[in-house]
Amino acid sequence: MTHARMGMMSNTLNTPTHRFDAIVIGGGHNGLISAAYLGRAGFKVAVLEARDSLGGPCGTYEFMPGYRTAFTNSPGSFEPRFIQELDLPKFGLQFVRTDPTVVHPFPSRCFLGWRDRDKIAEQLNAYAAGEADRYFGLLSSLEELGRHLGTSLFQASPDPVAIARNLPKDQESLFHRVFFGSLRHLLDEELESEEAKALLGMVSLNATLAPPSAPGTAIGLMLRPLSLASSPALDADDPRRAALRGSTGLPVGGMGAIIDALAACCRSQGAVIKTSTPVTRILHRNGQSVGVVTDNGDEYQAPVIVSAMNVSRLFADLLDDDAVGTDLRRTVSAVPMRGSAFKLALALDGLPRYAGLPSGVDQQQIAGVQFRIAPSLAYIERAVADGLSGVSAREPIMWGLIPSVSSPDLAPQGHHILSVNVWHAPYELREGAWETERDVFGNRCIEILSSLMPDLHERIVGHRFIDPVEMEDELGLVQSNITHGDMLPGALFGARPHRSIHNYRTPLKGLYLSGAGTWPGGYVTGIPGFNASNAVLEDRARMRASA
Structure with a gap:
């Protein structure tokens, strides 16, 4: 029995049905940008998010009671045009532009990205x-x-x-x-x-x-x-x-403020946004997508479906062979998802002191700035080699921030949250399991951070370590791969996610692809969401012209 026939039968059994012009699967930043641009074009849009909150890695998350921030720390790759075109400041989005933008410690002293x-x-x-x-x-x-x-x-x-x-x-x-x-x-x-x-x-x-x-x-x-070649500088x-990330500034309220603004923008255009609503199946009939079914059996009908979820999981779990073809479905489902992300969140009773700062630089000026740990290419090489061999890096790469400096509401009064993204922590360990390795690796990271922040141990009043397996379970990041696949030439350009579907369209008419697994890839750019919505609008205009 095909999925389309299954969908037709569900209607006869009085399963609730909801009708829209477009359905967006996934309420991360790419899904919300797709919904915002489609809504702006007059589409009646539904955004269906599996988790109980929006944003995925960019959404606000409570790591410990009273200590909140996102898994991601910075919008350094977010395209400025979206902020302007969607008028996100109107929906409360504001930025603090730190100067310097980054602190990078070296054995001699810290480099400051002024x-x-x-x-x-x-x-x-x-x-x-x-x-x-x-x-x-x-x-x-x-x-x-x-x-x-x-x-x-x-x-x-x-x-x-x-x-x-x-x-x-x-x-x-x-x-x-x-x-x-x-x-x-x-x-x-x-x-x-x-x-x-x-x-x-x-x-x-x-x-x-x-x-x-x-x-x-x-x-x-x-x-x-x-990015610069694709659109001229705005000003x-x-x-x-700036080559160094962090130049966009830090959103007031943390990365979740971007998600809140995007969601408010979508709702202002009439979009329906539902959380805790996992999609389990794509419905199709005669080569055309006709809707989706959620895990509770509800059916949402629309001629346009934009998927912002991991493309490999979409093809493996939500589509059948009749929808996209046996060979393509098998190939895309098998795209490698080698991840190595680990999250460290520390509750602090005050701001730690930084070592190695140039003379004349005030500690307070640096407190709310991003920092990076990787003093040499050899250090990076060793960290990756460890991950590839199935062991957690002895000297991990780290990107960190104390977001509560620019957004005090993210922590209790007088306290702070230190948010660190750590690599490389392989999803599959060569020996042992993350249940026992989690604390070992997390404490190792704290020791390395202490070389930059000598009084860090004295400041810690709580911690949360999230290993790659837990990250997959919590965020739906397959194997904790934050970019939904490798970001190397063989998996970019016309090969992302596959040469047959690199233009945001699939063999199933009406089903479009967005998310980090499509061109130009991962990181917080918003471009895949924008491009998917453009593909929808181009096809709609073409249909009208030929009618």
Whole structure:
């Protein structure tokens, strides 16, 4: 019995049916952006979220009683145009733009990512004479390559082979180094200091379970140049101009404030948003999607379905062979989801003191700034090697923030929450289980953090460690992979999530793909949600033109 016939039978049994123009599966930031743009175009939209709260990793989460924040710490990749086009400030979204934007400790002293380029240059040149010119020169070269690639983050991407054919001769060498060479090789050729290499290494690689010496790992450096090439800078202070993440600023209220604003925007356009409503099946008839069924048997009907969930799980669990074809369903369901994310949340009775700050820098000025732990490419290499071998990293990579500095309501009065995203913690351990490894790894992370914050132990009044398995259960992140698949050339561009479905459409008419598993991939950009809604609107316009 096909799913469509099953859906028809459910109506005869008086199962509740709800009718909409479009259904969005998943209430994360991509799903909400899709819903917002479709609602703005006049669609009656339903957003169905499996969890009891919206936002996924970006939504506010209570890690301990009174201590709240999101799993993600920063909107550094969020496209500024969405804030303007959806008028999110109207719905309460505000940002605090810290200066500096990031603290990165090195054995000598901490690097501070000031907004003033001259201050960054002074630090780079202290690492090696002339390093600033080499550093900024590399970034300029990558921006130039981005302009010549002829691909946009806001459109389905062509295959890299097609991209390469159209490149000017003077761009071919850098193209091959970035797409097929390793990050380590590129940075060793272009830079002299280990510090400058580590700064860009953390931009290119954090969650990716591939070492800097692996081919294709330099591609992460292209996301910002591609964003700049895809749409012009909005103004002189466009945060995309800065290579170091965090330049967008920190949302007041934490990352969940972005989700709250998006949800309010959707509701203002008439969208129905339902949480605790897992979708279990896509209904289809004669090659056309006609609706979905939820876990309690309710049926939601719509000719358009936008899925913002993990694409591999969509194909494995919600679709049948008749919907998309046996071979495609099997292939997409098998896309690797190697994850290694671990979450550390610490309740503090006050602000910890930072070590290694340059003279004249005030502790309070640094307290609410993002920090990163990875002093060299060799450190990153070892962390990834541990994860690949099935053991938790002895020296893990960390991205952290004390969000309660800029958003005091996230912790009890006078207290703070320290939020740290940690890599690499393999989903499948070679020996043992996360039930026993969780505390061992979490405490190891605290010890490493103590080198940056010497009085951290004295400040801790509570903690929460979330291992990769628990993260999958809580957030639906398959194998704790935050990007829904590798962010390497072979899994990007026209191959994401598969060459047959790289344009946000599927063989099932009316079923569209969004989320981190589609181009341009993971991180908090919002672009997959926007692009999926554009695909819907383009197809609707085409249908009307041919009618």
